[in-house]
Amino acid sequence: MTSNFSYFARPLRTALLPLVAALVLAGCASTGEVSTGITTPVQFKEQTAKGAAAVTTNAAPAQAAGNWWVAFNDPVLDELVERAAVNNTSVQQAAARLGEARALARTVDADRSVQVGLGAGASRQAGIDRNLSNKPSTLLNAGASVSYEVDLFGKLSGASNAASLDAQSREALLQSARLLVQAETAQTYLSVRALDAERALVREQVDAYADTLRLTERRFKAGDLAELDVARVQTEVAATESDALALDRQRALLEHALAVLTGDVASNFAMHSGEWSTALPAIPVGLPSTVLERRPDIAAAQRSMEAAQARLGVAKTAWFPTIALTGGGGYASSDLSDLFKWSARSWGIGALLSLPLLDGGRREAGVLGASAQLDGALASYREQVLVAFREVEDQLASLRLLQEQSDVQARAVASSRRATVLSDSRYRNGYVSQLDLLDARRSELRNRRLALQVKAAQYQATVGLIKALGGGWDVPAVVAANATVKG
Template identity: 35%
Template sequence: MTATAKSPPQHAFKPALALSAITLAAAALLGGCAVGPDYARPQMDLPTAYKEQGPWKIAEPGQIDSNHRWWEAYKDPVLNDLIDQANKANQNIRFAEAQYRQAQATAAIARASLWPTVGVSGGPTRARTNSATAGSRLTDTYAVGLNASWEADVWGRVRRSVEAGDATSAASAASLAAARLSIQATLAQDYLQLRVTDLQKDLYARTVAAYTRSFQLTQHQYEAGVALRSDVAQAETQLRSAQAQLIDLDATRNQLEHAIAILVGKAPAVFTLAPVTTDGAALQASMPPTPTGLPSDLLERRPDIANAERLAAAANANIGVARAAYFPTLTLNATGGYSAIAFSQLFDTPSRVWSLGATLAATLFDGGARSARNDQATAAFDASVATYKQTVLGGLQEVEDNLSTLRVLDQESQVQDQAVKAAQLSERLALSQYQAGTTTYLSVVTTQATSLTNQRTAVTLLGRQLVASVALIKAVGGGWRVGDINQTTATGTPVAAAN
């Protein structure tokens, strides 16, 4: 339905205005409905508590949330600085941040469809016409005007598209948080393993010094005729073996250092971490107790679960988009401007032209394409629900795994500490007996090897505890909350924490 007039009288506008008012009113009345199912979070039967309960529950640990940077619980300023560098320079985080901005732009594009499109046009036209009375004529026409069109969202197709875009943007924000948390946890684990390697190197350095003294002792006793040549050979073998193991630890440390360099966005050639010789007890004291909360808390605390849930919401909205294709579209158009055969007359009152119209269009036959798209959208939603539920189950498993690991390692480390004390006592007694000539050097070698093995096992257990504690913090979300979606900057600093 289109009306066009040139130099219209006032009464000529009334039918068109009435038509437009009726059309807009109808669109407003129908605009309240949106086809497709309304979204509800997929339901899951979650346990009321975790199977594993650890002694750290009794410690009443401090809160770990968006207002507290969880890695600071390890009380290591070098670690704090490294994670700050990674938040700003890690390329995987930058990639996820760019994807988030891309998702935001896609959502903005969908939202723009709620508004009319307005354009301007103008220019001269030359045309030749033929008629029986006037013959062939060459005429020039000059025109300038504005045009606008708007698709009334009668069936909610655009609103469902906006809903899907917003949900996808929120999913991308959660994905960015998950990527950042993964980088932070990986960096913390690599750093703590490097420090444990430093402890092992320190242990072997002290062991090499002790074995050197034992080697010198056997040489002196051999020269004095109170020891066998085989005692000297055994002492030297033990010494060289410890020296070789000390050198081998450099390979492990170098690889960890290189991995940390990449995580903070630097080339390994320009990155170095100075070694430390802190004893194991000091590091163990800095291992933080971790609040785990309830299984249901994971739905709000883990960004990967939030990502899966928002993708399910987007898939649900896409069902509405697909079903809206079954219904006709209503498009409103309006143009207004000037048109004249002479440029000097272009803006005169008689040259004014206008047009108002409404178009109702529907597809009658498409060979089943709309039905296939609806089936496709429904299947995509079912797949996203399955992914969401599997992500929740995976999160529960990660928490249980690390709770169990920490419980077992805590018990094991207590027993191992006793084994270390017993082995050290046995080593001292054997060495004293050898110096007194009441035992062979083989007994000394055996007890020293046992003592070293037990001490290295104790340090290794400490490293496994630290790594598992980081994994547990990551498994419970690292202090992140669903309320933090769309509230983080590119550097990972929460704009407003919602707890």
């Protein structure tokens, strides 16, 4: 009895050996935690002293950016940004890609469920059995089938998890697209308002030169001035008017760009000139670097990295066997009237264990490819974090230096205005030539335009900082971190 059992047990152990080995190695399908290797400072360099402590941070789930543009207190800006967030084609494309990713995730997840199907058929056959007549006969059948793949090694759950992470990445990219469009809309609008102010300044100077030209022409006709004086003023009038026309052209192009951002046809879009009364939000002191965790592009890069990690685990499961359970039941009969009788019933169940032995290196190549994709996703995530820090530091440095430049430029404007007043007085009293007066006016115009351009750059850098921070700094993490730093 013992020898008989051993006789049958040896083949059984041999047959189950691949399965036992696969069960032992099943833990190898997990890739474990992946270290990003990124160490970030507690605060940004531009807002903290050197030598701050360093911590390693991981991205949190993407947070929807708030209505950060309301801090500028401009109703026109509010309307344009809200229109762009809905009608912009880039946002709509990102939303469509998100819908596609979610549908794909549902498709992949469906593979983990029991598959049930109904079927019916009819066939006409002859010569099946030599002992019977070769007369053709009809076979009718109807029944149901059930199949289920046992996810013993996490292949299906890993694929479902990877697809879900892809959908989360697409969701974060949609938020990123909205933020980029909102920021670009705000920057374009602010550029238009800055050009309106500069155009008004240059047009004012054109009118002033025109008055001077009329006075100079009268004095030339009266014989008080030479023709050279007239030519000089005519040159200033033409040159300043040319600058005004160049600004008009720039404004028209920006207005057309604003139409595209808001999803409107450039021919139907118009934004009237208005006063530049937009408020400039103040930047809080001591911004912690953790605010970057809200950036949607960083969250998207992390989700892509996690999806690549999950796919590496799926690739490793190719070394393990696949177990599928099947079942079916129904009726079969050569006579339609007997098809659903109890005597015509049929059923069957089965289990299939498959394990490829030789595949020419296909599974190994799949693992290597998935590993390379994970390396690429990790590098992409690291790059996104590095770019985020660079963008924030760029805008913080720009705001700091622009404020200093604004203060210096304000003094230059005040001095040039005083020089113009003195030159005009001395010219009227005959102490200086007309050339000196024109130089003073030209210097004043240049400095006033530079002051406007510095102001415009401050607004652009503020919007750029908000975009770099992921949609503002008004988040609980900022408040808590500031309290910790102050404490």
